[in-house]
Amino acid sequence: MSTLFRFIPRVGASIDPRQDRVIEEPSIIVGRAPDCGLRMKRDGLRYHHAVLREDGANIWVEALPGATLKKGTSEVPSSLLAVGDSIRIGPFIFTQVAPDESTPADHVVTVTAAEEGAFDEAAQAKSYMSRFDVTLPNIRLFAFALSVVVFALFFIVPIVFGPIHTAASWTTKAGRTQAALSVHESIFHSAALWNVGEISGAHKAFGTNCASCHESAFVPVRSSSCLSCHQTIGQHADPHMSPDADLNKQRCESCHHEHKGMTLATRNDQADCVSCHQDTKSYAPNTKLHDVRDFGSDHPEFSVSLVQDAALHTVARFPLDDKNAVDNSHLKFTHMTHLKLEKVKAAGAKVGSTCATCHEETPGGMVFKPVTYDKACAECHQLQFEPKHPEWRLPHGHPEDVANRLRGYYSEAALANETFPAPNSDIFAKPGAPLPPPPTGAEMVSAQTANAMMSAIARSACGECHVTQAPAAGEPASAWKILPVYVPDRFLPKAQFRHDKHATMTCQGCHAAETSDGGVTALIPGIETCRGCHAGESGAPQRIASRCVSCHVFHNPEHPIVETRATEATEATK
């Protein structure tokens, strides 16, 4: 029982007789392991791959666990290896051939090393070459695709869906309007794709429609767009007096910058104001304006509005330090007297205890409500005129009402047979002269009324607070006049002072009311008082940096821009 194995190094090669091997075993294991009867070390052959069994006549091949055999094209677990049969064991082809005379064995099996499926070093090296190659993405395709996306998203979309021209072009096509706008609103926000910055809060309401302000393409926003809403906005100064200040020659946009965030960015630097106001005489020789450069260091004393004609409500502005300032408000009042608490308290009144007793702030804090007699004065100044009857009081108001009240009082007194000394009557009649007839009731009432009127107006009731005017020579006593009172609601009209913003201060901190013996100029704080807390634009230690617009407004409502435009347009057509 023996088998001769003849080895062929590769398919098609001839037998290498030096390798011939005879194995005299009935069972031969083929594999790489040292204990294999037929041991071959080659890639693809398992450690113990198959067993060859000889039963005396035939050779059987059987795959060991984990290995497979291949007969023809099919895999088989075991197979008869008859003469002329071939079977593949791993990378080897086993073929039994018929033995010849000289064969020193019962069976002859050729073992051919198959090349297919074997590891190919050169091919592997080539594969590494391509594997480690750097493959560039398609740059042109990427560039093209990216450019198309950018162009479509940021140019086509805003033009198609954005309100580029006017909203009207959409609204006229009613059917598409809502759909297009809703797509625009909800998905694309295409106006935002071109929007250079957040629109200010006040303009957001119409800000998504670019055409609201940008009326024409490639043309800067016209002031007329702004003025269509801001119709009451004023010139800075009367353009006829100061042609340089005529805002019709400017664009709103040159000072007011939109798309800069929630707050409209407005030019408000001191330099902008000072560029004109540092030398006003140079372009307006007749101006009464003082030059100003900085609130902290170069600003004139405040000018206070003083009444010139109370009847006509005319005021004139005098610097607070002007000794010749004239105030014709026709009111006799001093804070000092009223703030002497002992006296006021002794009178049993609540007034005078705090400023707020008389002065009530208005919402917004700019001005105070007017001080009225009924609210502020009546409690102490009760306008009694007859000590015997303190319940009788004069009405506060028109002199006719006062006269009627007096007439009423004296008529009642006459009916009650009360007698009054006849005014201006001679106590001692001339000797011998007949006594004048006693006055009639009506005469007495008239006389007493006239007398009391004169007394009240000139001295006791009215005259205590009001400036009165005596009748001219020849006029009756009833011609006494109370001159009209006028107190302006703002004394520093050129500044926007807000009391509510200064709520951390006490009133006396600025207003010297306790020491003021009358006169507006003594009560209104001057610039030095303000400078105690406020410095100029560049600030100062412990003081607040304040620029011109901290107190002053630029647009003067007395000269609306729209109006001057209209006037000029009319004049131009004439």
Add this chain to the structure above:
Amino acid sequence: MASSANEPVSIHRSFLVWRGGYYGKVALALSALAIVGYWIDHPSGPPNGGSWLGYAYGTIGLGLIGWLAWFGIRRRRYGGQGPLEGWMSAHVYLGLALIVIATLHTGFRFHWNVHTLAFVLMAIVILSGVFGAYAFVRYPAMMTTNRAGSTLKTMAAELASLDQQCRDLALTFDDEVAALVVQATEDYGGKFTFREGLLGRGPNLLAGATGAAIAKLRDQVGGVGNAQPAEVLPLVQNLTKRATVVVKMRRDWRYRAQLLLWRAVHVPLTIALVIALGIHVFAVFYYR
């Protein structure tokens, strides 16, 4: 004082030091001027591209972008005005100055719009360009050092040869061990990723199949397999050597990738930038 004899004498002159970094100085002066101008200018309202200085910077930026983009066409041409090296130098330095001027042009105001898109595209283009310039200056030398005299072809051949040797040596061992070794020879670090090309972190072969094979082989010595150290050692050495070649080849790949791939960002984004810039200019003048 004198350079060491061992130091290689480069016949290559970097574009960065072309004519003593002439364009570097030009760019620096331009940037400094722009910053000073921005500092002393007080436009009405917050600084923005619409003030006269903003328009000036915008115009300069536009011109620079046009000129820098022209380089993409110029570099493909022979001849022309001046050496390409000088153009390259100017391209790099003026590109850096552009980011200063363009940033000042924005007035540091950025929003979700086409204007900021143009700026962002420009910034990415410049940053990718900075990377490209860095790669061109650094990587050739690093590649030479890494390759240590070999080429990609010889490295690939070496790797394949080591594969063959490993497979041959593995035949001594049982199926399980042999299979692990074959797996290890098939490990070249896995797929090449964009991330690896970008971040430059290669795979760790010892954490994969190679490590597993080596661990298994180590266990064979005197253990279950009762293998001799003389059988195991050459295989472990080959596997380790193979891993170092793979690492070296991957590093080489990264250098080559980085030298090439930045252009995949630089060029397409430049074209997108030119389009976004066109829309930006159109939009701001359309809505003046």
